[in-house]
Amino acid sequence: MNFIIKLLRKLSNKPKRLNPEIYQLVAEGSREALIIYVTYCNMHHQEKFDYKLYHKGLLASVEQGNFDSLYEIGYFHANGLMEFPQDYKQAINYFLKAAEQNHSSAMNYLALFHYKGLGVEADKQKMRAWYEKSASLGNADALSNLGNIYTEGLGVELDYVKAKDYFLMAAEKGNANAMNNLSYLYSQGLGVEKDEALADEWLEKAHNTKAEQPVKLGIMNS
Template identity: 40%
Template sequence: MVELGIGVEASFDKARVLYLAAADKGSAKAMNRLGLMHYRGEGVLQDYAAAQELICEAAGKGDADAAFNCAGLFAEGRGVDKDPAKARAWYEKAAAENNIGALNALGFIWRDGLGVEKDPVKAADYFGRAAALGNPVALFELGAMYEAGLGLPPDLMKAHVHYNLAAARQHPGGTEALARVTAGLSAEDVTRAQAEAKAWRVAQ
């Protein structure tokens, strides 16, 4: 609240002191936030090693956002040696808590074979889980997999549904992809696909 100025005067310095106090008491969320400050150089010197220590300690305490961030550090080689296997392991921990970023990251890892043998079926499963939560990136990628028949049976109607949902959530490629598959469907199929998109609901 102090950092964002909610109900009090905003003060980054005071917020940082509070985060430090919370981190000293073992707060994983405070550790993760302090780690991000070091990663970005927000009010402190940019220090990838300090960022990695704080973020991955928070991840070890079970914080899903920290696990996602820790995975990114291993994937990029920031503060640690690049290690795709460790990155994937942390992404999987975050994905187990339905962290959308981690679900999408694993979708791309398995689709593109980033440190693993390509497995489009696994990719579709991860994208499907993130899409069910309403994420536009996952909705678009799942649409692309239905359109190409990659990891899923080819189905232009389902591609239309997912592109439509992605476009409605302002995915930059959604409108163009929607127009492309619309051109390949009958008017009746487009109407059915639109009805399915209208009836779609985010998973609870």
């Protein structure tokens, strides 16, 4: 990854075409080359993005057993991005394969799909099970979503103390939504002693964190 960062820094100062070797590596499924190619095209818009090449590279990467590429294809199918057709069942297939390799973000998405009933029947118990698996691997979004489950009583008894614990774990990992929710709990005295100062502190942290983070998709964090 350090190699990628160093190379991208060089590319940012040289808006020329990529070395032909990069295109070959993309086609062969190199994760590093895929990252470089996408980032370069985003930085230099005169470089026309070749979706067929990118799709070929992602599929080759999947064949090599790369679970990040499995997750990405699932994500693109889930959201209809990068010229992948929106197909929830296809997304689930890829997320399941990635989840088998302990990809926590894929697990988080599987939970979201079971919550919304996308490509599967809505099932709150399976939703919680996937969030718990993802959270056990330290996924901040899943931790925050478990907090949401306990504040909303989604298949569980309302429990603001448990919610606070999950939000706190997620907030410590930099999750802005969890920080917002902690602010609300402290402002209302739910599961904690009411504390306006702490509520304001968490709200400010959330605001500062959101300024540094991309917007996330979905009702729950994905």
